[in-house]
Amino acid sequence: xILDEELFKxxxxxxxxxxxFRTLSxxxxxxxxxVVRQKHTLPDLPYDYNxxxxxxxxxxxxxxxxxxxxxxxxxxxxxxxxxxxxKEKNDLKTMIALTPQLRFNGGGHINHxxxxxxxxxxxxxxxxxxxxxxxxxxxxxxxxxxxxxxxxVSLQGSGWTWLGYNKSTNSLAIATCANQDPLEPTTGLVPxxxxxxxxxxxxxxxxxxxxxxxxxxxxxxxxxxxxxxxATARQ
Amino acid sequence: xxxxxxxxxxxxxxSLRQKHTLPDLPYDFNxxxxxxxxxxxxxxxxxxxxxxxxxxxxxxxxxxxxKEKNDLKTMIALGPVLRFNGGGHLNHxxxxxxxxxxxxxxxxxxxxxxNKDYGSLENMKNIFSAATVAIQGSGWGWLGYNKTTKTLAITTCANQDPLEPTTGLVPxxxxxxxxxxxxxxxxxxxxxxxxxxxxxxxxxxxxxxxVAAKQ
Numbered sequence: 001x002i003l004d005e006e007l008f009k010x011x012x013x014x015x016x017x018x019x020x021f022r023t024l025s026x027x028x029x030x031x032x033x034x035v036v037r038q039k040h041t042l043p044d045l046p047y048d049y050n051x052x053x054x055x056x057x058x059x060x061x062x063x064x065x066x067x068x069x070x071x072x073x074x075x076x077x078x079x080x081x082x083x084x085x086x087k088e089k090n091d092l093k094t095m096i097a098l099t100p101q102l103r104f105n106g107g108g109h110i111n112h113x114x115x116x117x118x119x120x121x122x123x124x125x126x127x128x129x130x131x132x133x134x135x136x137x138x139x140x141x142x143x144x145x146x147x148x149x150x151x152x153v154s155l156q157g158s159g160w161t162w163l164g165y166n167k168s169t170n171s172l173a174i175a176t177c178a179n180q181d182p183l184e185p186t187t188g189l190v191p192x193x194x195x196x197x198x199x200x201x202x203x204x205x206x207x208x209x210x211x212x213x214x215x216x217x218x219x220x221x222x223x224x225x226x227x228x229x230x231a232t233a234r235q
Numbered sequence: 236x237x238x239x240x241x242x243x244x245x246x247x248x249x250s251l252r253q254k255h256t257l258p259d260l261p262y263d264f265n266x267x268x269x270x271x272x273x274x275x276x277x278x279x280x281x282x283x284x285x286x287x288x289x290x291x292x293x294x295x296x297x298x299x300x301x302k303e304k305n306d307l308k309t310m311i312a313l314g315p316v317l318r319f320n321g322g323g324h325l326n327h328x329x330x331x332x333x334x335x336x337x338x339x340x341x342x343x344x345x346x347x348x349x350n351k352d353y354g355s356l357e358n359m360k361n362i363f364s365a366a367t368v369a370i371q372g373s374g375w376g377w378l379g380y381n382k383t384t385k386t387l388a389i390t391t392c393a394n395q396d397p398l399e400p401t402t403g404l405v406p407x408x409x410x411x412x413x414x415x416x417x418x419x420x421x422x423x424x425x426x427x428x429x430x431x432x433x434x435x436x437x438x439x440x441x442x443x444x445x446v447a448a449k450q
Contacts, residue, residue, distance in 0.1 A: 067422070067423040068423055100371070156315070156394055156395075157372055157394035157395075157413075158373045158414075159372070178372065179371050179372035180371070180372075198372075199373075199414035199415050199418060200414050200418060203414060203415060203418045204418065204419065207282070207419075208278055208282040208286070
């Protein structure tokens with residue numbers, strides 16, 4: 001339920017409709033918060049599979065989107081289904097046993113949904129408030145890039161490196177998460193920019209040389225999207 | 236006086252510590268085709284395993300330097316690097332031996348143990364496959380031996396965590412499900428890779444490890 005609301009808010013930016021939905025469901029079905037749960041769906045890419053070449057090949061984009069992300073979506077829906085069935089039976093043990101699956105597949109869905117928006121074929125540079133924040137927290141854009149890169153390259157196993165926003169301190173931070181652990185539920189940081197270093201994100205093209213992939217990724221970052229996320233987080 | 240001399244000598248011996256080296260494969264890079272491509276074998280051995288060896292040597296070097304200075308914080312901080320690269324070296328060294336172009340089938344003591352603990356080879360393979368395919372992220376599936384209960388066990392470890400230091404089980408047979416182990420050939424279909432891997436298991440090596448563990 002929480003995942004649906006977040007994604008809906010992000011897409012439509014219509015918080016008043018969101019409030020109305022919640023009030024309506026509480027009035028009509030006061031004892032239940034979820035009735036007609038919507039299934040998660042694979043978001044479309046905002047560009048063609050080959051749009052990010054030569055940085056990321058069309059083959060990787062297609063597999064990454066249609067196989068890996070789709071699988072997280074399918075498995076997440078299944079896990080939520082089972083969770084709701086267990087909840088109806090008050091089967092707490094099963095509900096708890098399902099949380100790793102919810103985290104892994106829910107995290108996979110959240111992370112990749114952000115990732116596709118974080119990319120942009122023409123790349124660019126950070127500006128305005130985002131650039132100010134980067135300079136304030138890291139000294140310079142280059143220093144931030146180096147920090148993010150070395151974190152991504154040295155991550156052991158599968159995971160993500162994030163540029164995130166700390167609401168409490170009003171500052172940017174670099175953090176890593178293992179596997180598909182989603183940044184905000186895990187660390188409290190709001191995700192701005194993610195680098196996926198699971199091998200499926202780069203291996204077909206870069207083989208074992210993760211450093212080259214990470215270096216090249218900076219050529220296709222959608223800094224407007226990153227800036228938007230910061231602006232939203234600061235509201 | 237003698238104690239001081241022996242202390243000086245032993246610290247010299249520590250600095251003449253042998254470096255870890257990449258073990259040779261017992262077969263050519265293309266020997267495991269079509270199950271595992273030559274391209275994967277070469278990258279896996281010469282790049283991934285070699286990197287674990289190099290990084291392990293570096294980490295051990297730094298650890299010894301820190302020890303010489305009694306720098307406990309640094310020694311502790313090096314733990315994860317030692318575990319990751321040491322585990323990577325241990326795991327892959329076992330893996331290359333676990334595989335063979337013509338590995339046969341389990342027999343003798345090994346087959347008896349499999350039948351006793353799992354009912355049949357088929358059942359063991361099914362449980363092993365399911366556990367390994369289900370690993371979230373990077374890691375290894377293991378058939379191991381529990382010395383205390385004298386039984387076989389199937390378990391998984393994350394990343395390069397080595398089986399015995401992590402669980403106490405003696406490693407008999409490992410399945411690497413880091414994506415680099417199969418992606419170039421099998422893409423996201425890990426299940427096909429794991430299924431096919433059973434065609435190239437060196438069951439004599441697995442047996443040998445069980446016998447050694449029982450001693």
